[in-house]
Amino acid sequence: MGKIGDSLERAEAALFTRPLPKTAPAQMRFLVKSEKGSTRAAADRLGVSQRTVERYLTGQFKHPRKDLAARLTAEVRRAWQPRVRERAQKQAAATGGIVVETRARFGFTAAPGSTDDGRIRRITQHLPAAYAARLFDARQTGASEQQLRTIVAEGLQEIYFKDGGRRADDLLVEFKDIDYVELEY
Structure with a gap:
């Protein structure tokens, strides 16, 4: 996965109510159980043989x-606490939204006379919830990292740079050279 996908994984992991199994046999038991035995x-x-899995189960x-x-x-x-993940995603997509913290290069396409030179910004x-819903839906359907990045860029463009439609109507934002990105919901 890419930086946006990994950040979504970390955001979900922060929501877990119980820790992951620590030992390999316990992890293998959980994985077999999640695959309905x-x-x-x-x-x-x-990517191993069935016999290898059985050897971990027997100790x-x-x-x-x-x-x-x-x-x-x-x-x-990836399989840990699916109901906790689902509940948090539903809440973020319905009412809560998502918080993006990033340091990246933002380039602009704007009206003549303004600068389009990209520069590093920490934002x-x-x-809003609509962008969270789009992000979760895209990830669930197997969207590429570039598609996820485009959704986040559109959200930052509309909310941060255009200030909800109050300024810079013709501004188009490019989200590139990501140093880091953290998502929370």
Whole structure:
């Protein structure tokens, strides 16, 4: 994933009410349970054999290789507390909105006589629920990082730069060279 997608993952992880399982066997048990008891589906998800998953479940294996440990943790995090995620997303998409904190280069296309030179800005801005809903829908349908970035850029353009339609009507904002981006909802 890219910076926007990773930031959405971190924002969701901050909402968890319980910690993730710490040991590899506990993580494997959770992953198999989330796949409705199918060790084959869990193995396919991790890119290992079904027998490897079974060995973790029986306790024969306890310490995975670094690459498998990273994939296992990522898959568990992706499946952890789906109802908590869903409830928070619904609230953000309906009423709460999303807060974007970023440091990036913003370039502009504007009326003649104004500057279009991009410059680094640090912005913290609350975006309304409509942008949160668009962002969640796009991510759920498998949108690319560029598409997610475009949604965030449109939100910042309308709310921060155009001040909700009170100024700079013809301004178009380019969101590039992202140093960091953090999302909260």
